[in-house]
Amino acid sequence: MTAPADLLPREARARFRDGLATPTAGWSRGFTQANLVVLPRDLALDFLVFAQRNPKPCPVLDVLEAGEVSGPLLDGDVRTDLPRYRVFVDGELVDEPTDVAAHWRDDLVSFLVGCSFTFESALLEAGVPVRHVEQDRNVPMYVTDRRCRPAGALAGPLVVSMRPVPAARVADAVRISGRYPAVHGAPVHVGDPAALGIADLARPDFGDAVDVRPGEVPVFWACGVTPQAAVMESRPPLAITHAPGHMLVTDARDSDYLVP
């Protein structure tokens, strides 16, 4: 059986469509993964303005208009092709299904938002360790005490992902990820978690804790779960997202988002 890293995106999506529910870090190496945010059309403008005002956590890669369930980034169906979803009603998580056909409505607009998994291949190629891939876990994500710039009905905190990096490789991690501005780009913070209001790295708000080894520095990137935090705080009547770490594997290549 082909290893997940070697599956083509359409093959990965077919497995998820068939019901496989797993975090996607390391899947279809070389292809871009995306966060999903689905909102009713009358909140879609607020979300796009929110994304425009908070480009580090919310880099929009594509928008599927109301009534569209496929697009240039996926030859498939956004309602079924992710491994796991979250459904929020009035900001409360009500369901974590493996497809959302039952929740779908014709007025829903889907936003595909860049994901930091995209630059992990480049980190690994450069010999920068990616601990959650090494440990076969979901990436750890934390809600910070930094506020996003609000837009319309949407407001919320910045959410970050964390990767421990050996002190001598932090500059490489910054430089390499900085070449991918469309998928969160360079870190927002290097070092002391408390400065972001994170009390305990061992207790992430989303995903799994990973080992931080002696000589390593926690490095924090803006995270595409930020829109989910805004949804939880702003309580729209309906929102559908991917489950954290369970991304859309797109047909775009990581190199499509590389800035020379």
Place this chain on the structure above:
Amino acid sequence: MTAPADLLPREARARFRDGLATPTAGWSRGFTQANLVVLPRDLALDFLVFAQRNPKPCPVLDVLEAGEVSGPLLDGDVRTDLPRYRVFVDGELVDEPTDVAAHWRDDLVSFLVGCSFTFESALLEAGVPVRHVEQDRNVPMYVTDRRCRPAGALAGPLVVSMRPVPAARVADAVRISGRYPAVHGAPVHVGDPAALGIADLARPDFGDAVDVRPGEVPVFWACGVTPQAAVMESRPPLAITHAPGHMLVTDARDSDYLVP
């Protein structure tokens, strides 16, 4: 009297507020200029999706929500602080006033879109000629036969600006402008105008013709007048824009949009 190039943005905006109507190329050198697109709120989502799908001609720098007339990029009033506006009703140009207070409504959303004037300082500093500044004219702009990717009710052609560049400096013009992706970035086309459906460089659709000298190549950049072309084609009930070449001079510095 201070030369236009040496005026601070707020000083330039004060002159325009007082009624001065002039193209802004070369004004407040080192500060970013922006295209303005103002649409009723119920078309704002379509515009933001249009911009997201056509980032080269429509790089959104900021959005003023319905009811807002100022923002972080301008300490002033977007209804009065540009030198000249265009007002479109059902896609027809009905007015070119020097302020739009009389046309304003509370449901209007303002989009500030990047402008290629932003990288002209960098071109000039590198010794790449900018002919329309030399000749004290408005930049020449052309409607092409390339279609933008449509979004909702908005569709239209790509509009480009043109600068003649000596053959030996084309690579520098590409390299330098490419460092400013938020303000149209690298050219979309170098050379033969006919390949873009442009019949005669001497007859631009907007702005003024400039001299193309022997040994120079016409270089075409995506242009922020593209939304105006979409407005003319898509005929929304009301749209307000800047007059081509008569930009918002913002408080942001060109260097804010420089990618290292």
